[in-house]
Amino acid sequence: MTSARGLRSAVAALALVVGNVATAAAQVPTGREAVRALRFPPLDFSPPTPERHEVEGVPVLLLENHDLPLVNVFARFLGGYGLFAREWYAPAMGLPALMRTGGTDELSPDSVDNLFEYYSIEASFGTGGGSVSIALNTVTQHLDVALDLWSDLIARPGFDADAIDLWRGRELESARRLQDDPGSLAYSQFNRLLYGDHPVGWQTSPDDLAPERVAQERFREMHRRIVCRENLILGVSGDVSWETVRPRLQRLVAALAPCPESLPRAPAPAIRRGGGVFLIERPLEQAFIVMAHPASVRLADEPTYFAATIGNSILGGGGFSSRLVARLRTQSGFTYTASSIWTMPRRYDGVVGATTSTRPDAAVPAIRLMLEAMEEMRSTPPTQAEVRTAVDGVVNGFAFNFETPSQIVSRMMFYVAEEWPEDWLERYASGIQRVTPAQVREVFAEQVHPDQMTILIVGDPERVGREQLAPLGPLTVLQIN
Amino acid sequence: MTVGRALPWTLAWAVTIALGLAATESPAGAQQTPGERLPVHEVALSNGMRFLALRRDGAPTVSFVTRYGVGGVNERVGTTGIAHLLEHMLFKGTSTIGTRDIAAERALFSRMDATHDTLLVARARGDSVTAGALRGRIAALEDAARAFVEPNELDRIFTEAGARGLNATTSNDATTYFVELPSNRTELWFALEADRMRDPVFREYYTERDVVAEERRLRVETSPFGRLYEEHLSAAYTVHPYGVPVVGFMSDIEALSRRDVESYYRRFYGPGNAVVAIVGDVDPDRIESWARRYFEGIPAGELPPPVLAEEPRQPSERRITVEWDAEPRLRIGWHVPASLHADAPALGILGALLTGGRTTRLQRRMVIEDRIATAVSASMGPGERFPGLFFVDAVPRSPHTTDEQERAVYAEIARLAAEGPSEAELERVRNQIEAGNVRRISSNLGLAFQLADSESLTGDWRSTFRQSARLREVTSAEVRRVAAEYLTENNRTVAVLVRREGP
Numbered sequence: 001m002t003s004a005r006g007l008r009s010a011v012a013a014l015a016l017v018v019g020n021v022a023t024a025a026a027q028v029p030t031g032r033e034a035v036r037a038l039r040f041p042p043l044d045f046s047p048p049t050p051e052r053h054e055v056e057g058v059p060v061l062l063l064e065n066h067d068l069p070l071v072n073v074f075a076r077f078l079g080g081y082g083l084f085a086r087e088w089y090a091p092a093m094g095l096p097a098l099m100r101t102g103g104t105d106e107l108s109p110d111s112v113d114n115l116f117e118y119y120s121i122e123a124s125f126g127t128g129g130g131s132v133s134i135a136l137n138t139v140t141q142h143l144d145v146a147l148d149l150w151s152d153l154i155a156r157p158g159f160d161a162d163a164i165d166l167w168r169g170r171e172l173e174s175a176r177r178l179q180d181d182p183g184s185l186a187y188s189q190f191n192r193l194l195y196g197d198h199p200v201g202w203q204t205s206p207d208d209l210a211p212e213r214v215a216q217e218r219f220r221e222m223h224r225r226i227v228c229r230e231n232l233i234l235g236v237s238g239d240v241s242w243e244t245v246r247p248r249l250q251r252l253v254a255a256l257a258p259c260p261e262s263l264p265r266a267p268a269p270a271i272r273r274g275g276g277v278f279l280i281e282r283p284l285e286q287a288f289i290v291m292a293h294p295a296s297v298r299l300a301d302e303p304t305y306f307a308a309t310i311g312n313s314i315l316g317g318g319g320f321s322s323r324l325v326a327r328l329r330t331q332s333g334f335t336y337t338a339s340s341i342w343t344m345p346r347r348y349d350g351v352v353g354a355t356t357s358t359r360p361d362a363a364v365p366a367i368r369l370m371l372e373a374m375e376e377m378r379s380t381p382p383t384q385a386e387v388r389t390a391v392d393g394v395v396n397g398f399a400f401n402f403e404t405p406s407q408i409v410s411r412m413m414f415y416v417a418e419e420w421p422e423d424w425l426e427r428y429a430s431g432i433q434r435v436t437p438a439q440v441r442e443v444f445a446e447q448v449h450p451d452q453m454t455i456l457i458v459g460d461p462e463r464v465g466r467e468q469l470a471p472l473g474p475l476t477v478l479q480i481n
Numbered sequence: 482m483t484v485g486r487a488l489p490w491t492l493a494w495a496v497t498i499a500l501g502l503a504a505t506e507s508p509a510g511a512q513q514t515p516g517e518r519l520p521v522h523e524v525a526l527s528n529g530m531r532f533l534a535l536r537r538d539g540a541p542t543v544s545f546v547t548r549y550g551v552g553g554v555n556e557r558v559g560t561t562g563i564a565h566l567l568e569h570m571l572f573k574g575t576s577t578i579g580t581r582d583i584a585a586e587r588a589l590f591s592r593m594d595a596t597h598d599t600l601l602v603a604r605a606r607g608d609s610v611t612a613g614a615l616r617g618r619i620a621a622l623e624d625a626a627r628a629f630v631e632p633n634e635l636d637r638i639f640t641e642a643g644a645r646g647l648n649a650t651t652s653n654d655a656t657t658y659f660v661e662l663p664s665n666r667t668e669l670w671f672a673l674e675a676d677r678m679r680d681p682v683f684r685e686y687y688t689e690r691d692v693v694a695e696e697r698r699l700r701v702e703t704s705p706f707g708r709l710y711e712e713h714l715s716a717a718y719t720v721h722p723y724g725v726p727v728v729g730f731m732s733d734i735e736a737l738s739r740r741d742v743e744s745y746y747r748r749f750y751g752p753g754n755a756v757v758a759i760v761g762d763v764d765p766d767r768i769e770s771w772a773r774r775y776f777e778g779i780p781a782g783e784l785p786p787p788v789l790a791e792e793p794r795q796p797s798e799r800r801i802t803v804e805w806d807a808e809p810r811l812r813i814g815w816h817v818p819a820s821l822h823a824d825a826p827a828l829g830i831l832g833a834l835l836t837g838g839r840t841t842r843l844q845r846r847m848v849i850e851d852r853i854a855t856a857v858s859a860s861m862g863p864g865e866r867f868p869g870l871f872f873v874d875a876v877p878r879s880p881h882t883t884d885e886q887e888r889a890v891y892a893e894i895a896r897l898a899a900e901g902p903s904e905a906e907l908e909r910v911r912n913q914i915e916a917g918n919v920r921r922i923s924s925n926l927g928l929a930f931q932l933a934d935s936e937s938l939t940g941d942w943r944s945t946f947r948q949s950a951r952l953r954e955v956t957s958a959e960v961r962r963v964a965a966e967y968l969t970e971n972n973r974t975v976a977v978l979v980r981r982e983g984p
Contacts, residue, residue, distance in 0.1 A: 028775055030676035031577035035638060038672060040665045045541045067538055068919055101839075110840070117838040118909050120916035139916050166848075170855045173808075173878045180807035182703055282806070285702040286695070320572075320636035330632050333691025336699050357699055389641050396643025399663050402540045404923075 047402040050235070050412050053242060056253045060234040061412050062242055063405040069140040072406040073147060073245075074133070074235035075154060075252075076413050079226035082129030082199040083264045089199070090171070090208040091218040095226065096125035096132050097167055098219050103158030112149065121146040123153075129199055130266060131417065132226055140239045147248045154227060155255035159219045168209050175204050179480065183357065185280065186288040186458040189480065193278060193456060194292060194351060198269045228259035235413045237405035268348050272454055276473045280458040280480055287363035287459030291370065292341055292353025295447045299346040301421070306431040307439035308342060308447065313390040314382045314440065315373060316340025316354055321389050323373045324354060334358045334366045346418070352448055360463030367455065367472060377444040381437035391432050401425055514918050516946030521932065522765030523942075524772050528781040530752030533932045533942055534768035535760045537925055541664040542645075543761035544926040546657060547674060548933040550756075551749040553653040553727035554864060555785040562693065562729015563737055563745050565651040569689050570742060571658065572649075574635050575680040578673075582629040586684055589626040593619050593687065594739050601736055619687050630684055638673065642666045646926070651727055653864035655937060656750075661926060664762035668771055675775035678755070681746065686739045694735065697728045705807040705978055713812050713976035714863060716801045717870055721792040723863050751782015758932035758942075760925040792816065792868060799974040810978040811883040813890065814870035815968050817861065821939065826951045827959040828871055828967070832859035833910045834902050834960065835873070835893065840909070842893045843873070853881035853889060865938060870974075871967065883977045891970075898964035901957040911953050918949055 029037075050061040081092035100123065103109040116123065122137040134154060138146035179185050188203050195201030207213075232253070236245050271294035297308040316324030316339045328338040335358045343350035354374070358366045402408055415422050455472060457464060469475055524532040552564050576583045600615040639647045642662060649658040662670055701707040711726050718724025729737075759768055795816060818824050835843045836859040847854040856876040861869055875886040922928050935945035 028675070028778055030672055030679065030775065031575060032634075033577065035578070035669065035672050035676075038668055040669070043541050043663055043665045047540075068923055070919055070923060113839040117840045118912060120913040122920075137920070139919060166852065169852055169878055173855045173876075176879055177808045177876075180705055286698045318640070320633040321640045326632050329692055330685065331627065331688065333688035334695065336692055336696040357703075358695060359698060389637055392641040393643060396641065396663055396666070397645055398643070399541045400643070400645050400661070403542055403925075404539075 043399060045399055045402075047399075048405070048408065050237075050409050051242065053246070055234070055246065055249045056229070058229060058232050058234060058249075058253050059416055060236065060249060061409050061416070062235070062240075062245070063237045063409050064239075064241060065237060065405040066239050069239050071136075071138055071140055071143050071238040071240045071245075072236070072409075073136040073150065074406075074410055074413060076134075076233045076235070076417055077132040077226050077228075078130070078231040078417060079263045080127045080129045080131055082266050084222075084225075086197070086202065086208075087213060088218070088222065089202055090204065090214050091222045092226075093127065093204070094164075094167055094171070094214065095219060095222045096127050096134065098159055098164060099134070099153050099157045099223070099227075100125040101167065102163040102219070103160045104152040105156040105158055107149075107152070107158070109158070109160050109163045112153065115145070115149055119145060121149070123150060125153075143240065143244070144248065147245075148251070151248070151252035151255065155252060157219075157223060159216045159223075161216055164214060164216060164219065168211075168214055171204055171209055172206060175206065175209075178203065182282060182284055182286070182288050182458050185480070186290050186355075186456060189280060189458075189478065190290040190292070190454075190456045193478075194272045194454060195269050196272070198267060200269060224257070224260060225263065227256065229253060229256045230259040231263070232256065233413050233417045235406075235409040237409045266347070271349060271351060273452065275452045275454055277469055277475045278454070278456045278478050279461060279464075279469070279475060280456070280478050281461050282458055283460050284458070285359065286357045287360050287457050287464050288355075288357045289363060289367060289370075289455065289457050289459075290341075290353065290355045291367070291453040291455040292351040293449060293452045293454060294349050295342065295344075295352040296349050297342075297344050297443065297447060298348075298350075299344045301424075301427050301431060303431070303434065303439060304443055305344060306428075306435050307443040308344065310387060310390045310432055310435045311377060311382070311440040311444055312340055312342040312352075313393075314386045315377055315444075317342065318390055318393070321386075321393075323376075324356070324370060327369050327373060328356055328358070328366055332362075332366070332369065334362045334369075338366075338370070353453060360460045361465070363457060363459060363464045364468040364472070371450040371453070374444070374448050374450045377441065378448055378450075379441075379445075381441040384437060387435060387437055387440065391435065394432055395429055398425070398429060514946040514950050516918065516922055516931075516949070517943045519922070519928075521942055522769065524769045526752060526773065526777050528752040528777065528779060529754075530772075530776050530779075530781075531756045531936060532768060532772045533756070533758045533936060534763060534765040535758075535928070535932070536763055536765060537761055537928075539762065539925075541762045542661055542925070543664045543667050543670075543759060543763050544659070544661045544929040545670050545674075546659045546758045546926070546929040546933040548655050548657045548756050548758075548937045549750050550655055550754050550937050551785050552651055552655045552864075553725065554722045554788055554867065555749070556722060556725065556729075558725060558730075559733060560737060560741055560745075561725050561733040562697075562727070563742060564656050565728050566690060566693050566734070566737055567742055567746055567750070568649045568651045568656050568658075569693060570683045570686065570746075571677055571681055572633075572635055573684050573689065574631070574682055575676045576682055577680075578638070578676065579631050579634045579682065579684060580629060581631055583682065585629045586626050586682070589622050590684075590686075590739065593622040593626070596622065597687070597738055601738075604736075623685065623687050626684065635673065635677070638669075642669055653723055653727055654866045655934070657930070657933065659926065659930070661761075667759075667763060667767070671771045671775040674757075675779065678750070678752065678776070679779050683739055683743060683746075686742070690734060690737060693728070694731065697731060697734060700728065701726070702731075705803075705805040706810065708805065709803050709810060709812055709976055709978045712801055712803050713814060713974060714870075716799050716976065717795075717814050717816070717974035718792055721790045721867060722788065723792075723867060723869065727863075748783045749785050752776055752779050753781035754784055756933050756937040758929040758936070760929040760932070788867065795972055795974075797971050800977075801975075802977045802979050804981040805978055806981055807978060808879070809877050809883050809980065811873075811875045811877070811886050812976045813873045813887070813973055814976075815973045817869055817871045817967050819868050820861075820865035820948075821944075822868075824959075824963050824967075826948065827955045827963040828861065829952055830902075830907070830910055830955040831897070831960050831964055831968075832861065832871070833913065834897065834906055835859045837910065837913065842897060843890060846893055847875065847886065847889050851889065852878060853885050854878055857886075857890075883979075887975065894964055894968050898961055898968070901961040904957070907955075907957060907960075914949055914952050918946070 050063040053060040338356035522534040603611040647660040936942040
């Protein structure tokens, strides 16, 4: 049975059931031509802008929105584990978690938990290595109690010794479980392979968690260095006014000490060059593949940055519209997921590469397709249509940058903290619209070198095939303990 | 601690005012939740398709959720994974979108499908040489057809329009498609969705089936947790299809024919089985006129036959182990009634009391005090329409064993069943429900999901919000009763992930 016949017979049969609808079916044009004929009005939209305030020299961004009785408050401190020596890794990484779970100078950890859960206060405490981000979400009615408690956790944490012990035990267990999931194993080992003894390459080890390294005073020291006034930017969004929230924020800021000394600079990474194939042997039904090498494009208002961004979208960052998904998934059926990677930090080099997972016998063919796709980006400019798809997605979807007040406030906090242009989104949209196919090819030709990829495979060596791997570069088997 | 239960009233009131709704008093003093008062515009087409449209202030974006009331539960062993494969196939385009020459494509489909029929016969005979050759033949034919394909065109149209999050998900109960668009392109969704509902083409079929096999390898065959969950469901259900994996068994995936998939689609994915929720910067009247214009003319389709399978009462505890190269893990599941059963709210509260926060009974005992686990959580699944399972998952903290986790879980459940929760515990959970009633309506996409799910499951989008009102009324005695009645030894299935011994 062909599709066409199937369609007609099904329609005919169903039309009998529902009566007169078959005639109506013919009236509405759909399909490609109908879609192309649609015309859309321009979006009439002026995004809300947060108000700028200050409390004791600390910037505060506020965006009121009274649709729902909810308030979000954000604190962002510069500083994190990425700025300090390895011996400080665990206390700096665990600092946000212990601020949340270690009680305050007055309240035990249990009392804090009880208050949070009784009032249904949601809070998140996290770090990305360069900053510590702390957020609060509460119903308006409990804003006072929530904000005071949250402020105490920030400014006067208890770092209860038993809470540290609890955290330490869970971290040790996470380290033990690192190899349970092959995808996580691949990514963590790949970072280690590329970045070596640099914060990006670090994984928490039992040495990091030795009791003397995570003693209470070491958390206090990290708190002293990071959670201090000059490192702070505050943001507020939701059902609240400046008059209401100001005294509470003043209380928080007043409780914070001035920063004792400036933060260390993040160490520049020495990213592995020179390529090669690395294998972690696991008898798995799929091989997990990650490849990359260093790249020097930086986040900046410059044509190279925009060309690399659009090029990455075309290669494998743009989902189904990208080449890697088209070739590895849509055309070959090798994988459920494939994408390119191109990190472009502001101050240091990043990496460019790609990742996928596939059945073992397709691993080498998949790697070849990925390398070929990169090579083509170097040798031939992408089509104008590919560039247009990537650019239109950003430009037409611009409104999604303003979906929630908290999203707008958090972004603006980032700009202020990083001294980044506050009109960056507009610059970005304008920058990518100037990208030409030739610029994309140029940036790939200069930056991307398929023959220099460091390739990591977690998988079954027999079924992947050692002989097939050989032409890809010198093979090293990694032993993971 | 003395904090009054002031939260419920003022909160509901505040939301009513904030949404600018008429403060209509419901009869007999029954208090409506914020969700029930949302001004949802309902449209029912003559073919049975239902639309729910809700205008919200904010950014000029719109969330679309289309839910078909057909999923894994409607499948039979032999053709498992068909709903999930269909989920994938509906992104492949139509007779105009995704093609350069539909007639040329279709001519090759019939040859490919005939070759596939022959392949299945060879497989059944165990003739792997012939099977391998036929696979190569199918791949060659599909490559030939690819010359006429405009790859991923549907995705590209959405992407260029600025869409976000274009995707779909298949569960036991339903298949759900979703996307967000800038609001000036709302009509684009109608044109594309109506086109693929009326006229989908299952091109690149055999390649996509391979993609689904890779998805299964990724989620189940290389994942210790995925495997543990699949084995657990399979042990807990001996009769009801909730025991069969939604992604399908590998041998079924590899045998599904394009014909199977097409006929399944023609029967069960019509407008009569579809609910659409549209939330965001929209004019509900425009939504209604577009809904009628684009979808009214599509034939209703059938509804899936009723699922009559009933899981017999479990006579005794079931236990399985899954060996893996991974640290141990535990999953326990007790048979419980469906989500609309009168006992479901008390079971929901029971879950919140056991693991819904750091102060709860299992978290407190296992993670914080005894420190035998790094995580413990309760949940319900694997579906809502039919009797499901009350799960407890635990991650042991070395050197503690899964036996210790089990003993702690059973001891706390027994204590709760004997003593019941304190009023303070219940009050805490009620406050969380109240705050949750506000938080859950804050995202347009999240809200669209809730409206579509509720309407599809119960025929009334409000039921999801009424359920949460019912949660607030659960008493200590009800919690004790459901704990004692359902969380018993004979009624449970225990699955343990154990490290594989030897090399």
